[in-house]
Every structure is written in C-alpha cells, then in structure tokens.
Amino acid sequence: MSKVIVVTSGKGGVGKTTTSASFGTGLAQRGHKTVVIDFDVGLRNLDLIMGCERRVVYDFVNVINNESNLHQTLIKDKRVENLYVLPASQTRDKEALTREGVERVLNELRQSFEYIVCDSPAGIERGALMALYFADEALIVTNPEVSSVRDSDRILGILASRSRRAEQGDEPVKEHLVLARYAPDRANRGDMLSVDDVVEILGIPLLGVIPESQSVLQASNAGVPVILDEQSDAGVAYNDLIDRYLGENRPHRFLTVEKKGFFRRLFRN
Amino acid sequence: MGLLDYFRSTRRGTAAVAKERLQIIVAHERGGRRHSPDYLPALKKDLLDVVRKYVPISQNQVKVHLDRREDYEVLELNITLTDEDQAGHK
Numbered sequence: 001m002s003k004v005i006v007v008t009s010g011k012g013g014v015g016k017t018t019t020s021a022s023f024g025t026g027l028a029q030r031g032h033k034t035v036v037i038d039f040d041v042g043l044r045n046l047d048l049i050m051g052c053e054r055r056v057v058y059d060f061v062n063v064i065n066n067e068s069n070l071h072q073t074l075i076k077d078k079r080v081e082n083l084y085v086l087p088a089s090q091t092r093d094k095e096a097l098t099r100e101g102v103e104r105v106l107n108e109l110r111q112s113f114e115y116i117v118c119d120s121p122a123g124i125e126r127g128a129l130m131a132l133y134f135a136d137e138a139l140i141v142t143n144p145e146v147s148s149v150r151d152s153d154r155i156l157g158i159l160a161s162r163s164r165r166a167e168q169g170d171e172p173v174k175e176h177l178v179l180a181r182y183a184p185d186r187a188n189r190g191d192m193l194s195v196d197d198v199v200e201i202l203g204i205p206l207l208g209v210i211p212e213s214q215s216v217l218q219a220s221n222a223g224v225p226v227i228l229d230e231q232s233d234a235g236v237a238y239n240d241l242i243d244r245y246l247g248e249n250r251p252h253r254f255l256t257v258e259k260k261g262f263f264r265r266l267f268r269n
Numbered sequence: 270m271g272l273l274d275y276f277r278s279t280r281r282g283t284a285a286v287a288k289e290r291l292q293i294i295v296a297h298e299r300g301g302r303r304h305s306p307d308y309l310p311a312l313k314k315d316l317l318d319v320v321r322k323y324v325p326i327s328q329n330q331v332k333v334h335l336d337r338r339e340d341y342e343v344l345e346l347n348i349t350l351t352d353e354d355q356a357g358h359k
C-alpha cells in the first residue's frame with residue numbers, strides 16, 4: 001500500500017522543502033521507492049534543493065493537462081536509487097492544479113511508488129489545500145516561534161476538516177511534528193520555545209527535531225539534500241527522523257547543548 | 270527600562286511569555302474545532318439512507334462539512350448525482 005504524505009506548515013520559509021527533499025531521499029536510501037512532488041506552482045524550488053534543476057523538461061501541470069506522461073516527466077535522482085522528483089510548473093496560473101487532475105496523477109503514482117511526498121507551498125490557499133487534500137499522513141514543519149506554531153495549529157484544523165479523509169469520514173490524516181531550526185542553547189536560556197512547549201501546545205506526536213544548522217545552507221548551495229551530509233548535525237537529525245518514521249527506536253538528539261569538544265569532533269556544524 | 274530588559278532582569282525568559290500567549294490564542298482559535306462534531310459520520314449515514322430510497326448513490330457522493338466562522342457555523346451538505354441518475358446537481 002502506498003502512502004501520500006504532505007509536508008506542510010502554513011507559515012512560509014520554515015523548512016518544508018528542505019524536509020521534503022531529505023525525507024524523500026532518506027526513504028529511498030532505505031530501499032523504498034519514493035517520489036517527491038513540488039506543489040509550489042509558480043515558485044519551483046524543490047528541483048534546486050535536490051540538484052536536478054537542469055534536467056527539468058516537463059512538469060506536474062503538463063502531466064495534468066496530458067501534455068506529457070509521467071514517464072517523460074519524472075526525474076530520476078542520480079545519486080539515490082528509487083528516488084524520483086516531479087517538478088512544479090512555473091506557470092502563473094494558480095488554477096492549473098485541478099483536484100481531478102491531481103487525483104488522477106496521484107492514483108497513477110500509487111501504482112508504482114511506496115511513498116509519495118508532497119511538498120506544500122506556504123499559506124492556506126488553493127495550492128496548500130491541494131497538496132494536503134489527498135494526504136494519508138502529514139509532516140507538520142514548525143519553527144520554535146509564535147507565528148509558526150500558531151499557523152501549524154491552523155493547518156492541523158484544516159487537515160481535520162478539509163482533507164479528503166475528513167470529508168469522507170475516513171480515519172483522520174496521521175500527523176507528525178517536525179520541529180525545525182531548533183537552537184537548544186537559546187531554548188535552554190528561556191529565549192526560545194522549547195521542544196516540550198511546542199509539543200504541549202500543538203498536541204501531536206513529535207517525529208523529529210532538526211537543529212538550526214549552517215549545513216542546511218551549504219547543502220542547498222550544492223544541490224544535495226542535507227540528509228546526505230552524514231557528518232552534519234542536521235543530516236544526522238534527518239536520518240534519525242527517517243528511522244523513527246519507519247518504526248525504529250531512536251532517542252531525540254540535539255535537544256540540549258552538547259559538550260563543545262565532543263560536539264565539534266563528531267559534527268561539522 | 271524596556272520590555273526586553275525586564276525579561277532579562279527576571280529569570281523568566283521571553284519563551285515563557287510566548288508559550289502563554291500561544292496557549293490562549295490557540296485555544297481560542299480552536300474553539301472545539303479539533304473535535305469535529307461526533308454526529309457528522311452518523312448524519313452522513315442517515316442522509317445516505319434517505320437519498321438511497323430514491324436514487325442509488327455511493328458513499329463518496331455525499332459530502333458533509335461543518336465550517337466554523339467567527340460567530341456562526343455553516344453545515345454544508347453536498348450530494349452529487351452521477352450522470353445516469355440525472356436529475357441535475359445538489
């Protein structure tokens with residue numbers, strides 16, 4: 001059975017695309033055939049983060065309009081087996097994604113993929129609603145900051161009322177919290193919401209904490225999902241997150257400030 | 270003394286204030302929405318039974334949706350008929 005997983009947040013710039021790229025890559029690395037879909041119509045970016053921008057020929061909207069087929073459109077990752085990208089269209093037509101079209105493409109992808117990861121645009125408008133509508137599960141990417149937490153809560157409300165599962169009275173969309181850009185030292189000082197604060201407010205299970213890390217910017221500069229930088233703290237955190245998602249027992253790391261020497265030796269920050 | 274100095278001078282960081290404010294606003298905005306009313310699935314089933322007395326339809330042709338606005342609620346019922354049982358829409 002394949003799973004459709006939306007990566008969403010409400011608020012912009014919190015790490016959805018970073019998380020989608022690493023989540024998809026991590027699942028594929030562990031042998032699961034995975035496709036990551038960029039739902040950000042007009043603002044295609046996933047291709048850059050995954051380093052396949054120069055190989056985009058057709059896009060999601062072409063497939064919906066039957067101007068290309070999936071075989072022609074999906075980009076096969078060069079580094080990781082089992083990994084594919086479906087790029088967003090750069091059209092300015094916000095109506096380009098129709099519910100029927102998206103459903104048809106997802107059904108076709110379900111035939112051959114185990115995991116279908118949907119990278120949602122920011123906001124709670126059409127694009128974001130479309131990305132979450134067909135979801136079986138959701139990664140709620142949140143930063144430890146008031147507006148991000150509030151927006152995440154709104155998205156949870158939308159998942160519970162306007163997803164297909166909600167509308168059809170099926171089992172609700174399974175929710176996972178991904179707390180990104182976490183700075184343990186600031187949280188410990190009381191200057192930043194802590195993991196426990198955010199979990200308590202949102203009330204959904206914590207899948208992973210991704211530390212604020214320079215390695216994320218470096219990875220995006222290079223077009224390599226940060227999970228492939230196994231030396232970096234963010235890379236380690238995303239790898240743990242995948243294992244946890246797949247049912248392994250992995251204690252959360254990066255919640256406290258590590259001893260400097262040890263930390264430096266293990267990870268390039 | 271500015272607001273930030275105030276927080277720095279106490280041992281309580283600004284995060285505690287953030288948490289408190291969030292708890293209040295989130296509780297307000299939820300207004301019970303998280304627990305969409307329990308009667309929706311039952312209502313949907315009853316509707317299905319009634320409509321089926323007249324037209325054969327399947328489960329996913331009935332959509333029930335409750336929207337909470339500021340101070341009122343909208344219960345939206347949407348029954349789509351397939352072409353064969355043409356009688357139009359809604």
Ligand SMILES: Nc1ncnc2c1ncn2[C@@H]1O[C@H](COP(=O)(O)OP(=O)(O)OP(=O)(O)O)[C@@H](O)[C@H]1O
Pocket residue numbers: 009011012013014015016017018019040120121122180181182210211212213214216217220234
């Ligand atoms: N853990 C992290 N540490 C440091 N920087 C990060 C981290 N996660 C994301 N960023 C940075 O934050 C910015 C936004 O990240 P990203 O594009 O993944 O967010 P997004 O939620 O997809 O944004 P949008 O809403 O615009 O689609 C990028 O510059 C990225 O490098």
Ligand SMILES: [Mg+2]
Pocket residue numbers: 016017018040045119120121
């Ligand atoms: Mg993005």
